Amino acid sequence: MIDSPGPDIKTISFEMIDRGVFRIGEMRQGLGIIVFLRYIG
């Protein structure tokens, strides 16, 4: 297990593109793959 880079990872808010807010700590699944994109060309 790799240590979390900070205590707030699970509370970081993302905007969902359809609607609403998403937080890692509130995901339905116990585990998630998070893919951070670079710019969209």
Added chain:
Amino acid sequence: MARYGQELEAADIGVFVVGFDEFLKLRDLRDRLESPFVFLRDAPRSAYLAFGLGRASALRTYLHPNVLGSYARLGFNGHFPRLSKNQDRRQLGGDFVVHRTGEIAFSHPERGPEDRAPVRTIIAAALAAQGG
């Protein structure tokens, strides 16, 4: 990664794609890829920062041989990136496997634009973390 969608769903692993561009671009990308995954936006890049994702040098962004090769392949296939003046092309991405509790089971912050983790490596790490 979409081809592994069913396998991931069966293992109860979510996939979340995060971008910092406008909603319209993210929606367009999702639709273009017919992606089944959840697309999220992090305009202030606070998550990028929290996950340690930095910015590449201009040299590596524009002149790395693998970057030039990938643009050449895209062009050869008739796809030309829609670049705009205000885009931050130096912001790096990365791939992570994260527990709901915030613990990180796999971490691959890009060191350059050509440094993406192989999809199979990410999937294997996720399945292992899930005990599969």
